[in-house]
Amino acid sequence: MIDLDDIDRHFLRALSRDASLSAGALARQVGINQSVAWRRVKRLRDAGVFAGRRVELDLDALGFTVTVFLGIKLATKGLVSLDDFERAVRAIPEVQIVQHTLGLFDYRLRVVARDLPDFERVLRRRIMTLPGVGNVEANILLSEERLTGPI
Template structure:
């Protein structure tokens, strides 16, 4: 674990709010020079603390009005490897996240679709045909009040 000081934490909080801001603008807000800010950001990236800067798209405005969380239990754990399932499920463009979890289900998926009929198509033709797919439980997202933020 990399030791972080208050300035590092301030940089991370600021970038979590808006990852597009320049090192110069961020430095001015924090009372640092542009080169000093850039060096700190680079150090955080090199250490793997900052993994990536991502674009946050509005799925609804792009025509994906339905988000569904699926719990997937593998039917034949011995015959199908977890890697086969993971490789196949990550190839489905509507699947936004794949999480291997402990509990009732083996995997938790976040799936986007244009509408419920489109989700049903994705479920029947893509999810249920995955190698080893067994029981599936769907939970439709109604609203999302808080998105994951900085740690």
């Protein structure tokens, strides 16, 4: 674990909102020299604080207007390996997130679709045919509030 000061935390909040910010822009925000800001960001990167850079896509603009969270309970855990299920579910492009969980469901999936008929097609033809799928519970996303920044 790395020790963070107020400037580090400011940089993390700013970069979590816009990962393309330059060291110069970060430096101006907190009133320090650009080279000092660059060294601080490099230290954070070298310490493994950044998991990567991503482009956040606007799913609505791409035509994906429905997001569904699926809880999946495997029916035959002993007969189907978790690796087989995970490999098969990762091959479905509409599945955005796969989480192996402990509790009521073995897996939670975030699935995007163009509309409800498209989601039904994905559910029937792709998800329900995965190895070992037993019970499935769907929750349709109505709205989402994104909290950015470090914990």
